[in-house]
Amino acid sequence: MKRVILFVMTNLAVVVVLGIVASLLGVNRFLTPNGLNLMSLLGFALIMGFGGAFISLLISKPVAKWSSGVRVIAQPQNADEAWIVETVRKFADKAGIGMPEVGVFDGEPNAFATGAFKNSALVAVSTGLLQGMTREEVEAVIGHEVAHIANGDMVTMTLIQGVMNTFVIFISRVIGYFVDKVVLRNTSDAPGIGYYITTVVMDLALGVLAHMIVSWFSRQREFRADAGAADLMGRKQPMVNALARLGGMVPGELPKNMAAMGITGGIGKLFSTHPPIEERIARLQSQQA
Numbered sequence: 001m002k003r004v005i006l007f008v009m010t011n012l013a014v015v016v017v018l019g020i021v022a023s024l025l026g027v028n029r030f031l032t033p034n035g036l037n038l039m040s041l042l043g044f045a046l047i048m049g050f051g052g053a054f055i056s057l058l059i060s061k062p063v064a065k066w067s068s069g070v071r072v073i074a075q076p077q078n079a080d081e082a083w084i085v086e087t088v089r090k091f092a093d094k095a096g097i098g099m100p101e102v103g104v105f106d107g108e109p110n111a112f113a114t115g116a117f118k119n120s121a122l123v124a125v126s127t128g129l130l131q132g133m134t135r136e137e138v139e140a141v142i143g144h145e146v147a148h149i150a151n152g153d154m155v156t157m158t159l160i161q162g163v164m165n166t167f168v169i170f171i172s173r174v175i176g177y178f179v180d181k182v183v184l185r186n187t188s189d190a191p192g193i194g195y196y197i198t199t200v201v202m203d204l205a206l207g208v209l210a211h212m213i214v215s216w217f218s219r220q221r222e223f224r225a226d227a228g229a230a231d232l233m234g235r236k237q238p239m240v241n242a243l244a245r246l247g248g249m250v251p252g253e254l255p256k257n258m259a260a261m262g263i264t265g266g267i268g269k270l271f272s273t274h275p276p277i278e279e280r281i282a283r284l285q286s287q288q289a
Contacts, residue, residue, distance in 0.1 A: 010056075010059070010063060011052075014051075014052050014055050014056065015048075015052070017051075017055070018047055018048050018051045018052060018055075021047055021051065022043075022044050022047050022048065025043065025047070026040070027040045027041075027043035027044040027047060028040075028044055030044055030173070031177070031190075031191055031195075033189040036173075036174065036177045038174075041170060041173055041174070042170060044169070045165075045166045045167075045169040045170040045173075046166055048165065048166075048169055049162050049163070049164075049165030049166030049167075049168075049169055050162035050165070050166060052162075052165060053158045053159075053161045053162040053165060054158060054162065056158070057116045057154060057155070057158040058116050060114045060115060060116065060154070061101075061114055061115045061116070061120075061121070061122050064112070064114045064122065064124070065103065065122070068105045068107070068112075068124065069105050069106060070103035070104070070105045070122070070124045071103055071104055071105065072101050072102070072103045072122075073085055073102045073103060073104065080130065081104070083135070084102055084104070084125065084130075084138075084142070085102050087138075087139055087142050088100060088102045088123050088142055088146065091142060091143050091146040091232045092146055092149075094232055095146055095147070095149070095150035095228075095232065096150070097118045097119055097121075097146070097149055097150050098118065098119030098120060098121075100113070100115065100120070100121040100122055100123045100146070100149060101120075101121070101122045101123070102122075102123055102124070103122060103123070103124040103125075104124065104125060104126070104127060104130070105124055105125075105126055105127070106126070106127050107126040107127065107128055108126065108128040108249070109126060109128040109129040109132050109133070109246065109249045110125075110126045110128070110129060111123070111124065111125040111126060111129055111141050111142070111144075111145055112124055112145065113145035113146070113148045113149050113154070114154060115149070115154060116154065116155070118149055118150065118152060121149045121154070123142065123145045123146065123149070125138065125141065125142065128249075129141060132245070132249060133242065133245055134241075136238045136241070137238060137241050137242040137245055138242075139233065139238060140229050140230075140233060140238040140239040140241070140242040141229075141242050143228070143229035143230075143232040143233055143239070144225045144226060144228070144229040144239065144242075145225075146228075146229075146232065147224070147225040147226075147227075147228025147229050147231075147232065148221070148225045148228075150228065151221070151224055151225065151228060153221050153224075153225070156217075156221070157214070157217065157218065157221070160213075160214055160217050161214055164210035164211075164213060164214055165210070167206070167210065168202075168203060168206040168207055168210050169203075171202065171206060172198075172199050172202035172203045172206055173199055175198060175199075175202050176191075176194075176195045176196070176198040176199035176202060177191070177195060179194050179195070179198040180192050180194040180195035180198065211271060212270050212271060215270065215271050215272060215273055218273040218274070219272065219273065219274060219275045222273075222274050222275055222280065223275065223280065223283050223284075226239055226243070226280055226283070226284050227284065227287060230284060230287070236284050236285070236287065239284060240281055240284055240285060243277050243280050243281050243284070244277070244281060246277060247277035247278070247281075
């Protein structure tokens, strides 16, 4: 429930802030008595599309800590925590990035990386992952998350999401205006019900298409992170073993804004942020050592 409330409140706050910005810039007045102002609509779509994506990125680390209950390891309390921190440090140095914050959260097997910047990211692993895997397998998972950071995946996915958001907002309103004025022949200066209904329907339909495209990019990013973990460890078998182990586990659920950065997850191939475990293992095994 806490995650749902935070997700809803965060998105509402983002929409309100971006709405105020769009209003101050005047780009929200793209429907005029003379027709549709495409330049204003484009500005509105860019602000709402990229603005939401980048705000989500900038607040991703504190939101992830709060929603997942991550306990940042400031000072290791035991040998396991010291090992986790040292493993992250070793991989970060090898990948040429700043030392991320390291955290642990209670839950079923999973792990994630997040943060707006390569040199100030967060890597978190669940207690279920630590308890259900060997150290070598956990090390491979940590390498996978560090590879996400080194590859700049958080920023890349934000840019892709921003483009898709902008596309959905712009096209849905153009189609809505066309239906209202041309198909339904609304002669009033104000948009009619046809505009609003069509815009909502197209937002939903194009949103599904956009989600499929973003999910495809996310799956390609997972293959690269698996390969990155193998490179960081100097061999691919530990990552293969970790994936095989994950295939036999029930993965823990992550907050919606963090699901794409987890080690596993997703329902339905077209909408899944992660490829099937079998495909990931096959892709990794087919790569040169």
